Amino acid sequence: MSVIEQEQMSVFGQNAIAPEEPAEGEAPIDQSADVSPEPAPETASTEEYDRGYEQGLEEAAKADDAWVANLIKIYSQNTPESMPETMKGRLDAFLYEQQRRAQSVPEMPENVPNPTENSVSDAEIAPETVSSVENGQQTALSRIPLNEQGEPRFEAVDKDTAWDGLVEAVGVRLMLLT
Incomplete structure (x- = not known):
């Protein structure tokens, strides 16, 4: 018994696989024979x-x-x-x-206006403070104080007035853009 077979027997006991004996008429397999692997396929260049x-x-x-x-x-x-x-x-x-x-983003010719660029200045879009509407009521936007740049300070008023003023300001800007 070879060293490997002895070790298998010591580890696996009765469950160890016995080495195969060549059948009658078969030549024993020469374990030391030089078995060369198949040639490797040609690798891509x-x-x-x-x-x-x-x-x-x-x-x-x-x-x-x-x-x-x-x-x-x-x-x-x-x-x-x-x-x-x-x-x-x-x-x-x-x-x-x-x-x-x-x-890639196609380049736009110079004579075609870029839709992301706004030709209307911010000063033209800034909401005007209106003290009263035609029927005498103030708009939400007119009740919002302005900062030094003339922009509404939404945080200076209650949330309902700020929301109504924001909706009004966005609506004015959308109408100016169309």
Whole structure:
């Protein structure tokens, strides 16, 4: 019995698995035989992939969106296993460029007004204090004191008046913007 088998017997006792004896007519297995592993599959060349990726980025930078999309469509018809590494790199570069362009914000021409920029100054929007409305009642906004900049101090009044004044101020601003 080998050392390993003896150790198994001491640990597992009767439950230890007995070593297999070669059946009659079988040759005993030579444990010392040199068993060489199967040759490893050829690894992909990262240099080729990187070269293709760089070329793809350069080409995509010069091309328009339709050309990039068409090339992606053509390259995607191949299976990854059938594509050389340079082609895989180029395809990934085109996909990257297409996604980057889709996520970028288009620049607006100078003659088109930017909707986020307000052409009306804050001074024009600031609510005016009205001492009375046509029917003689004060508006909520008119009951809110103003600070040095002429802006309402909502915290200086009760919460109901502040809320009504805020709704009134926002309504005035929305009407001025339209």
